[in-house]
Amino acid sequence: MGSFLKKDLLVFWRDRKEILLSLLLPIVIILLLNFAFSGLFDEGAESMDIDVAIVQQDNESIGLEQFEVRVNELDFPPAEKEALLTQATQISPVRLINEFFNDPEMKEWVSAQELGKEKATGLVEEGELDALITIPVGFTESVLSSILLGEETEKNLTINVKEESNEAGALQDMVTNYVNTLNFQFALGTAAEAPAPEPELPEGGREVVEGAQVYTMTQYFTVAIAALFCLFIASTVAMKTVTEKREHVFNRIILTNSKPFNYLMGKIISTFFMAWIQLLITFTVTQLLLDVFSGMSFDFWLGTFVVITAFSIAVSGLTAIFTPITLRLSDPNAANGIFTLIVMGMGMLGGSFFPIDFLPDWVQRIGEWTPNGLTQGTLLEWIQYGSFVDLILPIILLMGFFIACLIIGMFLFPRRERI
Amino acid sequence: MLETINLSKNFKGKKAVDEVDIYLDEGESVGLLGPNGAGKSTTISIISSLLKPSSGDVKLDGKSIIKNPAEIRKILGVVPQEIALYEELTAYENLKFFGEIYKVKKNILEERIRDVLEIVGLKERQKDLVKTFSGGMKRRVNIAAALLHHPKILILDEPTVGIDPQSRNHILETVRKLNEEQETTILYTSHYMEEVEQLCNRVYIMDHGKVIASGSKSELLSILSSEDTIQVQLSETSDQLIEKIKSFDHVRQVDETDEGIRIISKKGSNILSGLVLAAEKEGIQVTHYQMETPSLEDVFLHLTGKTLRD
Numbered sequence: 001m002g003s004f005l006k007k008d009l010l011v012f013w014r015d016r017k018e019i020l021l022s023l024l025l026p027i028v029i030i031l032l033l034n035f036a037f038s039g040l041f042d043e044g045a046e047s048m049d050i051d052v053a054i055v056q057q058d059n060e061s062i063g064l065e066q067f068e069v070r071v072n073e074l075d076f077p078p079a080e081k082e083a084l085l086t087q088a089t090q091i092s093p094v095r096l097i098n099e100f101f102n103d104p105e106m107k108e109w110v111s112a113q114e115l116g117k118e119k120a121t122g123l124v125e126e127g128e129l130d131a132l133i134t135i136p137v138g139f140t141e142s143v144l145s146s147i148l149l150g151e152e153t154e155k156n157l158t159i160n161v162k163e164e165s166n167e168a169g170a171l172q173d174m175v176t177n178y179v180n181t182l183n184f185q186f187a188l189g190t191a192a193e194a195p196a197p198e199p200e201l202p203e204g205g206r207e208v209v210e211g212a213q214v215y216t217m218t219q220y221f222t223v224a225i226a227a228l229f230c231l232f233i234a235s236t237v238a239m240k241t242v243t244e245k246r247e248h249v250f251n252r253i254i255l256t257n258s259k260p261f262n263y264l265m266g267k268i269i270s271t272f273f274m275a276w277i278q279l280l281i282t283f284t285v286t287q288l289l290l291d292v293f294s295g296m297s298f299d300f301w302l303g304t305f306v307v308i309t310a311f312s313i314a315v316s317g318l319t320a321i322f323t324p325i326t327l328r329l330s331d332p333n334a335a336n337g338i339f340t341l342i343v344m345g346m347g348m349l350g351g352s353f354f355p356i357d358f359l360p361d362w363v364q365r366i367g368e369w370t371p372n373g374l375t376q377g378t379l380l381e382w383i384q385y386g387s388f389v390d391l392i393l394p395i396i397l398l399m400g401f402f403i404a405c406l407i408i409g410m411f412l413f414p415r416r417e418r419i
Numbered sequence: 420m421l422e423t424i425n426l427s428k429n430f431k432g433k434k435a436v437d438e439v440d441i442y443l444d445e446g447e448s449v450g451l452l453g454p455n456g457a458g459k460s461t462t463i464s465i466i467s468s469l470l471k472p473s474s475g476d477v478k479l480d481g482k483s484i485i486k487n488p489a490e491i492r493k494i495l496g497v498v499p500q501e502i503a504l505y506e507e508l509t510a511y512e513n514l515k516f517f518g519e520i521y522k523v524k525k526n527i528l529e530e531r532i533r534d535v536l537e538i539v540g541l542k543e544r545q546k547d548l549v550k551t552f553s554g555g556m557k558r559r560v561n562i563a564a565a566l567l568h569h570p571k572i573l574i575l576d577e578p579t580v581g582i583d584p585q586s587r588n589h590i591l592e593t594v595r596k597l598n599e600e601q602e603t604t605i606l607y608t609s610h611y612m613e614e615v616e617q618l619c620n621r622v623y624i625m626d627h628g629k630v631i632a633s634g635s636k637s638e639l640l641s642i643l644s645s646e647d648t649i650q651v652q653l654s655e656t657s658d659q660l661i662e663k664i665k666s667f668d669h670v671r672q673v674d675e676t677d678e679g680i681r682i683i684s685k686k687g688s689n690i691l692s693g694l695v696l697a698a699e700k701e702g703i704q705v706t707h708y709q710m711e712t713p714s715l716e717d718v719f720l721h722l723t724g725k726t727l728r729d
Contacts, residue, residue: 003519007505007512014507014548248503251469252564256520257492 004266012274026229026282033221034290050110050171053120055134060094063140084148093143094135100178124162131171132160215383222292223379226282227372228352233275234315235339237267238322242332260413267323272316279308303382303391307375310398314371317402320409327414346370371401420445421572426475428461435461437628448598448605450619458628459608460500463576467497496570500577502557506550510541510560513549514567521568535563538593555586572604573597594618612716626723639718647686652707653679663697
């Protein structure tokens, strides 16, 4: 087996074109994707700085008084009226707007200051400010009537800009998103007849789970592309069998009375090493160039190393199936086509090309069972939670995938007459 | 030692090998002669255990190897027609790999590699990649790889196709030495008649999947023992002269050649005086006259009606 392994590694190593493609292409693609999408996601978004003035025209206490008058005019039982008024004092729409703009995370994007209308308009005209948000007279009463009494909103926040820009558009989206969230959450609270919940701030493009860190698009690309290109190693190694068959080296191997298992294990182990080296290089180089996993601990790297190793073993299992297929098929192009189809299919289902959250549940479930999908999901969760326990099941599943492939590969390996 | 019994192989209903019976005695050098497509390579593949026959058997010391190919593989070295080597590896790396999987013991493998490289004359180039070798050098490494486990039987399938004369002579000399000095049993296939004549004690002639003749060289030549072949050089040729000679008693065939004519006549018939007279009448001079010893090529032509390279 050692002789086969040495030979396969040496043959692969001497094929410089193949080596360069296998090792460099995933890195190049990760870099390209990172540059192409950096403006749309994390880094670019963080650099956005919106200067905005808030013009407060509403008087909150007058608004509350007006709402109280309105409630008292209604034909509701006194207890219900009392409950509505209590809720109204808790909501305070103007306070929520101020809190929204003063949230520490929002402050990274938006610099808000309270100004009089004339001064604010002047600064917007001069281009000193990106926008002016007006909280109109009667806003409190209007919002409370809308939320608690289900009436049409009469007074809305207004956003004035001198000219349309990315900053102004982003601000408009944020405010609209916030107001919608606000309405939705109060509507839920009212329907359940429970105290109104505190509204949460919209996060704009980031998924936030309690107790977890977020993963960046660069991290996503690194994990997804590395996993996808690793699958191609199985196909590359299996296609070397075609050359061995075409050049009759395989016949010479048969004549040495070598066991098919030894031959197959040579291919499997060499695939493992090549996949493993490819992944290690991809993660290391992208870390050095892009600082993908910035500030991660030694434990993070250890866990990543373990998952990468398990995934490389799973990929070598694919070679166990691909190799006998190349021996069985007389047309090498057919074999290559089948492998490409399998790898691309796995890449698609496993989310290596794009996140598959929007696909139907059953498709996502299949994707989670592909080795690349499982690895990708595991590594992204590992980035978020860092829990070693969460790695155990995926690693067992990847090992199971390898063993199943090995058994199928041995079964598929052709007997003498078919070669 | 090794024999095939009624060996047949069909591919999609077409008979590639048709009830072939051949045998090899220990230490013999046997030629398998035939044009392209005669069934030589298929016969060799079956004997080497790479193909199963459609019917018939291959026996090694009386035991069938069809169900137990491992037995023959241990003592068999096969030099295929193709260069069955890893082009990206050096000659040494190829030999080391094949030696290891032939399970040659580690402590003697290096010595074996040295020996076989010396036999094929490539010791100096052992560290070079095979892909940098000439066709002849590749064929020599191809032979070396089949010798690593000291096979008792060596099968060579057209080992000199498409190579330079120097490499060809080296290969022929190597095969001769292996047979004479190391007593390796040789089965040598070729469509170069002179190689087989030079190397083999016995010859099988195959055509259309069948063995059409076999025996030692003299036995095969005796097939033509009832005829004389005469090469005649003339100052010029004419159709009238050829027709005249064809009308002689005992003359069976007259063919025009580059320098004159070739006459096949009944053995012992004297046609020389008649030939000279007929030529004079036509104003043509006979410049050279030679009785030819028949070759295996003539035997092949006689048996199949075509030359080996047809």
